[in-house]
Amino acid sequence: MTAFEEFGVLPEIGKAIDEMEWTLPTDIQAEGIPLVLGGGDVLMAAETGSGKTAAFCLPIIQIVWETLKDIQSGKTSKVSTSSSTPWTMSMIDRGSALAVAPGGLRVQSREHREWHGGRCTRGVQGSGKYAFEATVTDEGLCRVGWSTLQANLDLGTCKNGYGFGGTGKKSNSKQFNDYGEPFGKSDVITCLLNLDNGEIKFLKNGSDLGTAFSLSKQAQNCAFFPAVVLKNAEMAFNFGAEPFKFPLPQGYVPIKSAPSEKAVVNSNSGDGGGESTVKIINNAPQAIIIEPSRELAEQTSNQIKNFKKYLESPSIRDLLVIGGVNVKEQISTLQNVGADIIVGTPGRLEDLIQGGYLVLSNCRFFVLDEADGLLKQGYTELIERLHRQMPKITADGRRLQMIVCSATLHAFEVKKMAVSEENLSKLKKKLIAYLACEEKLMHFPTWVDLKGEDAVPETVHHVVAMVDPQKDRSWQNLHKHIMTDGVHAQDDVRPGNNSPETLSEAVKMLKGEYCVRAIDQHKMDRAIIFCRTKVDCDNLEKYFKQIDKNKYSCVCLHGDRKPHERKGNLEAFKKASVKFLICTDVAARGLDITGLPFMINVTLPDEKSNYVHRIGRVGRAERMGLAISLVSSVPEKVWYHGEWCKSRGRNCWNTNLVEQKGCCIWYNEPQYLADIEEHLNVTIQQVEPDLKVPSDEFDGKVVYGQKRKLQTSIYENHTAQMAPIVKSLSKLESDAQLLYLKRYLCKLAKA
Numbered sequence: 109m110t111a112f113e114e115f116g117v118l119p120e121i122g123k124a125i126d127e128m129e130w131t132l133p134t135d136i137q138a139e140g141i142p143l144v145l146g147g148g149d150v151l152m153a154a155e156t157g158s159g160k161t162a163a164f165c166l167p168i169i170q171i172v173w174e175t176l177k178d179i180q181s182g183k184t185s186k187v188s189t190s191s192s193t194p195w196t197m198s199m200i201d202r203g204s205a206l207a208v209a210p211g212g213l214r215v216q217s218r219e220h221r222e223w224h225g226g227r228c229t230r231g232v233q234g235s236g237k238y239a240f241e242a243t244v245t246d247e248g249l250c251r252v253g254w255s256t257l258q259a260n261l262d263l264g265t266c267k268n269g270y271g272f273g274g275t276g277k278k279s280n281s282k283q284f285n286d287y288g289e290p291f292g293k294s295d296v297i298t299c300l301l302n303l304d305n306g307e308i309k310f311l312k313n314g315s316d317l318g319t320a321f322s323l324s325k326q327a328q329n330c331a332f333f334p335a336v337v338l339k340n341a342e343m344a345f346n347f348g349a350e351p352f353k354f355p356l357p358q359g360y361v362p363i364k365s366a367p368s369e370k371a372v373v374n375s376n377s378g379d380g381g382g383e384s385t386v387k388i389i390n391n392a393p394q395a396i397i398i399e400p401s402r403e404l405a406e407q408t409s410n411q412i413k414n415f416k417k418y419l420e421s422p423s424i425r426d427l428l429v430i431g432g433v434n435v436k437e438q439i440s441t442l443q444n445v446g447a448d449i450i451v452g453t454p455g456r457l458e459d460l461i462q463g464g465y466l467v468l469s470n471c472r473f474f475v476l477d478e479a480d481g482l483l484k485q486g487y488t489e490l491i492e493r494l495h496r497q498m499p500k501i502t503a504d505g506r507r508l509q510m511i512v513c514s515a516t517l518h519a520f521e522v523k524k525m526a527v528s529e530e531n532l533s534k535l536k537k538k539l540i541a542y543l544a545c546e547e548k549l550m551h552f553p554t555w556v557d558l559k560g561e562d563a564v565p566e567t568v569h570h571v572v573a574m575v576d577p578q579k580d581r582s583w584q585n586l587h588k589h590i591m592t593d594g595v596h597a598q599d600d601v602r603p604g605n606n607s608p609e610t611l612s613e614a615v616k617m618l619k620g621e622y623c624v625r626a627i628d629q630h631k632m633d634r635a636i637i638f639c640r641t642k643v644d645c646d647n648l649e650k651y652f653k654q655i656d657k658n659k660y661s662c663v664c665l666h667g668d669r670k671p672h673e674r675k676g677n678l679e680a681f682k683k684a685s686v687k688f689l690i691c692t693d694v695a696a697r698g699l700d701i702t703g704l705p706f707m708i709n710v711t712l713p714d715e716k717s718n719y720v721h722r723i724g725r726v727g728r729a730e731r732m733g734l735a736i737s738l739v740s741s742v743p744e745k746v747w748y749h750g751e752w753c754k755s756r757g758r759n760c761w762n763t764n765l766v767e768q769k770g771c772c773i774w775y776n777e778p779q780y781l782a783d784i785e786e787h788l789n790v791t792i793q794q795v796e797p798d799l800k801v802p803s804d805e806f807d808g809k810v811v812y813g814q815k816r817k818l819q820t821s822i823y824e825n826h827t828a829q830m831a832p833i834v835k836s837l838s839k840l841e842s843d844a845q846l847l848y849l850k851r852y853l854c855k856l857a858k859a
């Protein structure tokens with residue numbers, strides 16, 4: 109039995125792991141795998157390179173395979189199919205204060221301050237003209253109409269919901285405009301959806317109020333569901349089970365009579381199942397894993413392929429869903445082959461879900477890898493939206509499990525009260541967004557948190573070299589130097605002039621030199637080099653090629669490179685056919701390059717958690733790594749293209765500062781260094797401009813890229829570390845018992 113099998117992993121998976129020569133689970137795997145196998149929601153916070161990917165992939169693969177096997181052998185009893193679902197208001201796809209009466213045709217909310225909405229269990233898609241009637245059965249505020257599954261339950265407050273309210277307003281995307289006339293108690297509103305021409309309109313007590321909304325062609329392709337939102341009000345619905353009170357305009361049919369091929373089940377609902385026999389739905393995967401970058405999604409997908417290779421009859425179908433790849437191929441795979449586990453990036457996942465090509469009705473694992481990164485990239489709403497669409501209890505009666513992981517889940521602690529008001533409020537917003545995610549989306553999650561704070565692995569030696577153009581004047585005599593980013597193109601920069609602009613330009617030149625010096629000093633033949641901007645990456649690549657294209661062979665990885673080039677460049681670096689990978693933060697997280705010995709930060713990231721992720725590209729899987737950060741001692745003027753920059757940096761030469769409506773800022777690296785040190789609670793060792801790292805500092809025996817000699821595994825270390833704590837806990841327990849006994853005996857004696 110392999111060590112992994114002892115943690116509950118199937119022998120078939122154990123065999124694949126064995127072939128990868130993994131002998132023991134890492135700490136995070138030892139703790140995380142049993143928790144996921146046990147059905148819990150888990151938050152995994154562990155250092156970079158500690159094996160988090162396998163900690164969630166292994167148990168997911170196992171459960172997905174066991175479920176498929178159950179389905180194959182007919183053991184599973186229920187799964188959602190569309191034909192048996194009744195047309196009612198959903199008991200699940202609704203706001204917490206919206207009560208749905210037994211039978212599902214009357215809803216009520218007695219909440220006075222907030223709106224609470226709900227949707228029907230079924231909807232329509234494709235073509236045809238459909239209607240349902242909604243009657244106001246009690247005074248209060250109500251809005252009724254149509255929405256897609258992506259819409260907020262608060263109908264009419266996002267682009268996917270189209271409502272008509274009792275105050276005589278229509279609303280979509282929070283735009284409330286006059287429409288028809290007000291309505292109230294006892295009025296009957298007929299809601300009409302014409303999918304042939306994209307028109308939504310309403311009748312009040314049989315009178316036609318005219319077109320309310322014209323749907324875009326894209327919206328017309330979505331599935332629409334009857335929807336309502338109430339504030340202290342009540343409404344009753346007739347989807348066509350009873351004769352309508354008022355006649356329908358020409359060509360409209362009650363929605364309940366929609367042909368079966370046009371009717372769809374509300375996948376948010378999860379209550380649409382009935383007792384039908386089990387069926388695997390090709391485009392309804394059991395697991396969705398979201399990654400923040402294409403490269404990372406590809407890497408996780410490859411790990412899954414490795415782990416699942418001995419799982420047969422049935423085999424697991426996995427699919428990678430990322431941008432930059434032909435969407436038609438992904439759609440065709442979903443339709444014809446199907447997928448049980450999907451790994452993807454947020455944008456493409458959303459496109460496929462919105463287009464109806466990917467449904468979430470059978471999803472039972474929702475994984476956010478590099479969760480803080482996803483939230484920082486602005487995907488909070490998307491994540492919540494997807495979560496809303498997943499059934500909280502799956503068709504075979506299991507609870508949706510959510511797994512959230514990162515090396516920097518502590519990045520949101522608002523430790524620093526000295527930050528500016530603006531930054532503080534940004535940090536707080538992020539914190540709130542994150543907590544909301546934890547509380548709203550997860551169900552009593554277990555924190556697997558091995559350090560209690562963001563930390564750098566012991567296998568990473570990280571040092572800082574200050575770049576001081578006032579002390580090191582060599583920039584004045586450089587015959588050949590790196591092309592700089594051009595922010596000082598309009599400034600009077602020249603040797604002898606000690607202006608901030610001149611010193612800033614000097615730093616840029618010196619950093620090119622220091623980078624080459626670091627490579628030479630440590631005889632680096634493999635390193636990942638992080639620059640702040642895409643143009644900095646391009647300039648460094650050009651400089652390397654200019655000085656010696658063989659000695660400094662390199663490729664770039666950043667957002668302006670075409671997807672196939674990005675892929676090819678990463679592969680070339682992984683295969684060691686080039687020595688250096690120059691990249692922006694697009695590669696900061698998760699990239700796993702076996703035995704990578706060195707990394708260089710040409711500029712520190714302004715986001716302190718990215719420091720942890722960047723340097724974590726080395727020192728992975730118990731191998732040693734050296735990370736060198738070049739830090740300017742003077743302010744450096746740099747590009748900063750925000751939303752205000754129309755081209756987002758492409759051919760932008762607006763060198764004014766942001767305060768003057770420009771696209772530049774002064775970058776204060778010593779401050780970022782101080783922030784990082786405070787966050788990690790360490791003082792990072794500084795080295796001289798010769799970039800030598802004193803060998804006695806790290807016992808001199810370290811070979812970067814290789815495992816430390818005579819080193820025991822991290823897992824064994826962990827046991828040793830825990831031993832004194834366990835001992836003191838057991839002493840505490842026996843002391844407590846003794847105390848209790850003494851008191852008890854005293855009481856007895858007194859009695």
Ligand SMILES: Nc1ncnc2c1ncn2[C@@H]1O[C@H](COP(=O)(O)OP(=O)(O)OP(=O)(O)O)[C@@H](O)[C@H]1O
Pocket residue numbers: 129130131132133134137154155156157158159160161162514515697698699700702724725728729
């Ligand atoms: N039990 C194990 N034994 C040996 N090697 C392992 C084990 N688990 C994972 N690894 C290896 O460790 C490396 C890091 O794993 P992984 O990429 O999952 O780290 P991570 O914790 O997700 O890091 P990051 O936070 O940077 O994303 C990989 O090369 C992986 O193959």
